[in-house]
Amino acid sequence: MSAVQCVKVYVPRDAAALALGAESVATAIAAEARKRGIEIELVRNGSRGMFWLEPLVEVATRGGRIAYAPVKTADVTGLFDAKFLDGGAHALRVGAVAEIAYLKQQDRLTFARVGVIDPLSVEDYIAHGGYRGLTRALAMAPGEIVQQVTDSGLRGRGGAAFPAGIKWKTVLDTTSTQKYIVCNADEGDSGTFSDRMLMEGDPLCLIEGMTIAGAAVDATQGYIYLRSEYPHAYRALNAAIANAYTAGWLGTDIRGSGKRFDLEVRLGAGAYICGEETSLLDSLEGKRGQVRFKPPLPAIKGLFGQPTVINNVITLASVPIILYRAAEYYRDYGVGRSRGTLPIQLAGNLKHTGLVEKAFGVTLRELLYDYGGGSWSGRPIRAVQVGGPLGAYMPEAQFDTMLDYEAFAAVGAMLGHGGIVAFDDSVDMAEQARYAMEFCAVESCGKCTPCRIGSTRGVETIDKIRRGERVTENIAVVEDLCNTMKFGSLCALGGFTPYPVMSALKHFKEDFGPLPTHLEAAE
Amino acid sequence: MKHAQPRIASIQSADLPESQRAAVLRAIEAHRERPGALLPILHAVQDALGYVPQESLSLIAHELNLTRAEVHGVVSFYHHFRSSPPGRHIVRLCRAEACQALGARALEAHAKKTLGIDFHETTGDGAITLEPVYCLGNCGCGPSLLIDSDKLHARVTPQVFDALVQQARAES
Numbered sequence A: 001m002s003a004v005q006c007v008k009v010y011v012p013r014d015a016a017a018l019a020l021g022a023e024s025v026a027t028a029i030a031a032e033a034r035k036r037g038i039e040i041e042l043v044r045n046g047s048r049g050m051f052w053l054e055p056l057v058e059v060a061t062r063g064g065r066i067a068y069a070p071v072k073t074a075d076v077t078g079l080f081d082a083k084f085l086d087g088g089a090h091a092l093r094v095g096a097v098a099e100i101a102y103l104k105q106q107d108r109l110t111f112a113r114v115g116v117i118d119p120l121s122v123e124d125y126i127a128h129g130g131y132r133g134l135t136r137a138l139a140m141a142p143g144e145i146v147q148q149v150t151d152s153g154l155r156g157r158g159g160a161a162f163p164a165g166i167k168w169k170t171v172l173d174t175t176s177t178q179k180y181i182v183c184n185a186d187e188g189d190s191g192t193f194s195d196r197m198l199m200e201g202d203p204l205c206l207i208e209g210m211t212i213a214g215a216a217v218d219a220t221q222g223y224i225y226l227r228s229e230y231p232h233a234y235r236a237l238n239a240a241i242a243n244a245y246t247a248g249w250l251g252t253d254i255r256g257s258g259k260r261f262d263l264e265v266r267l268g269a270g271a272y273i274c275g276e277e278t279s280l281l282d283s284l285e286g287k288r289g290q291v292r293f294k295p296p297l298p299a300i301k302g303l304f305g306q307p308t309v310i311n312n313v314i315t316l317a318s319v320p321i322i323l324y325r326a327a328e329y330y331r332d333y334g335v336g337r338s339r340g341t342l343p344i345q346l347a348g349n350l351k352h353t354g355l356v357e358k359a360f361g362v363t364l365r366e367l368l369y370d371y372g373g374g375s376w377s378g379r380p381i382r383a384v385q386v387g388g389p390l391g392a393y394m395p396e397a398q399f400d401t402m403l404d405y406e407a408f409a410a411v412g413a414m415l416g417h418g419g420i421v422a423f424d425d426s427v428d429m430a431e432q433a434r435y436a437m438e439f440c441a442v443e444s445c446g447k448c449t450p451c452r453i454g455s456t457r458g459v460e461t462i463d464k465i466r467r468g469e470r471v472t473e474n475i476a477v478v479e480d481l482c483n484t485m486k487f488g489s490l491c492a493l494g495g496f497t498p499y500p501v502m503s504a505l506k507h508f509k510e511d512f513g514p515l516p517t518h519l520e521a522a523e
Numbered sequence B: 001m002k003h004a005q006p007r008i009a010s011i012q013s014a015d016l017p018e019s020q021r022a023a024v025l026r027a028i029e030a031h032r033e034r035p036g037a038l039l040p041i042l043h044a045v046q047d048a049l050g051y052v053p054q055e056s057l058s059l060i061a062h063e064l065n066l067t068r069a070e071v072h073g074v075v076s077f078y079h080h081f082r083s084s085p086p087g088r089h090i091v092r093l094c095r096a097e098a099c100q101a102l103g104a105r106a107l108e109a110h111a112k113k114t115l116g117i118d119f120h121e122t123t124g125d126g127a128i129t130l131e132p133v134y135c136l137g138n139c140g141c142g143p144s145l146l147i148d149s150d151k152l153h154a155r156v157t158p159q160v161f162d163a164l165v166q167q168a169r170a171e172s
């Protein structure tokens, strides 16, 4: 056996792939190989992010990695019969993975290794460009690292799009002896899963990004605050952290640099508001996750009262390539003030849902039709919600909007964490508006009256509208409530819930009426 | 209970059965030295017992130098923590937008009707507790649901739901 290298077969362990049956496929492949006396190396990679093809099985052949998809357990014997280990012909053979248009046309910088490598192997990580960024950073002064991040134009990917370099500079300039790096892995927005895919498919990339952040601001302790709904990511992160410690990439004296960085994962407990940074910090401290007044900024007085860098998973995972390839390389992607790439998540009623990392500037229409392939149901796409439950509903007339923070703001929408949820024409937009209010009521931290009470009143009022009761007056009540929430809320949960509600009213008014004539007559 | 300190033993939590008490003490001992220990402790208690018994709050509070009201405030704030025992299996149904776009509302109605329960309730045979969840990160292949700690399912039609429930019921 020694002369012949055994064939590598990749079956994703990504949660979405598992939900579509990847585990039993992996088991069946291993069993069939054993039965036939063939030695294979089964690698459990992340997902390439093409969900209609999951479970997507890849074989490393002399001619590159060949995909078969979507594979069911029942297909496994047939695949062996067709000599898929040599890339043989089969009805499920998709061909060279790298040539699939959906992937080939992307700009995979942050996601370069996701689906490619063994997520838990430090060796594989390094073989694919990992730890180059940290190695460079360790040779720099903290201020130089921060400067690279500033020059790259990287803005926070968690939603608010605040320049990462400015935040880091604020923390660097404090004199505290204890500072923290906190990763916001709460990913609560519906329609988003890029954090999850990265943490499952390339956790070392996040670990490296956080370690660079530590070196940049002189912080020695990091926490990843992970939502409890992500059990697979939890396992992947803990395993990767343990492997990084063993290999000397975490802990005291990282790779002989004299720098220290310790890292730990903490679980949330099912509260959307804990994605808001100050609420998250309270939760990490073991308290109720209530939003804090700002100032003080977390950068000055954050976790346990100490200066804290808090960034989203994708923000931190984009840092290694910036340090490795230099700021200009990253900055040269994108448009306007939106530099670099965005891992976009295509979700909801689309044929080709998945992860599309593209330079800013691609249009919503290209994403929905060229990548997304139109609706899953085959019916016309009527509305699209971008940026999670606090994002506006966009009608067809806005589909040519470019993915760019400022372009979205200009049409009253929000890019947020880059989740795109498509609805076909069976959607009832009054029902969607009602849900937005209901979600706010369920998840409110309770600190502000407009958010806590206003949202419940919003649900009741929209119910009246849907029953046809005094539609015109009740629409005015909803508009009023939205205004109160927008201006009387401490954070964006209460403050932005009006966006989905008002956009539904504005662009899809027909779903909120018209007032039935018999009622009009009665008035 | 080797690791239980005498002062711990002196706290009266008469209503907490001995086996539960031991589990709570183990959870406390495993995490008490960590900064912000309360959430990790509550997770450990729930992982061990399936819920966080009301009768355990005084013990946790005492050990962390908090008031019982503070601990209660934290437990009740987070949707994840339960204060009563669940059924043998917990089915978490995603209610969020991306799943709505693929039929989650119809699935929710079907689930409640066939199980004969509402959210946060348990079937009469004690097999299934139904909980809502707001996104499972599986938004490209909804409707999604999660059974117990990590069994995630995609594209759950009413028929798939029935099969999953039947399977869970059979699994003791």
Ligand SMILES: Cc1cc2nc3c(=O)[nH]c(=O)nc-3n(C[C@H](O)[C@H](O)[C@H](O)COP(=O)(O)O)c2cc1C
Residues within 6 Å of the ligand: A155, A156, A157, A158, A159, A160, A161, A162, A184, A185, A186, A187, A188, A189, A272, A273, A274, A275, A276, A277, A278, A310, A311, A312, A313, A315, A316, A491, A492, A493
């Ligand atoms: C209600 C609410 C929920 C949020 N949820 C998240 C979240 O799940 N993940 C995240 O990264 N940021 C979330 N944010 C944004 C954070 O408050 C904060 O801006 C972010 O963690 C900063 O990191 P970044 O600059 O890298 O984006 C949320 C904000 C609000 C108001």
Ligand code: SF4
Residues within 6 Å of the ligand: A273, A291, A443, A444, A445, A446, A447, A448, A449, A451, A452, A489, A490, A491, A492, A493, A494, A495
């Ligand atoms: S707006 Fe809502 S969630 Fe935000 S601080 Fe106020 S009450 Fe809490």
Ligand code: FES
Residues within 6 Å of the ligand: A190, A191, A192, B094, B095, B096, B097, B098, B099, B100, B134, B135, B136, B137, B138, B139, B142, B144
């Ligand atoms: S919206 Fe249901 S899994 Fe995300």
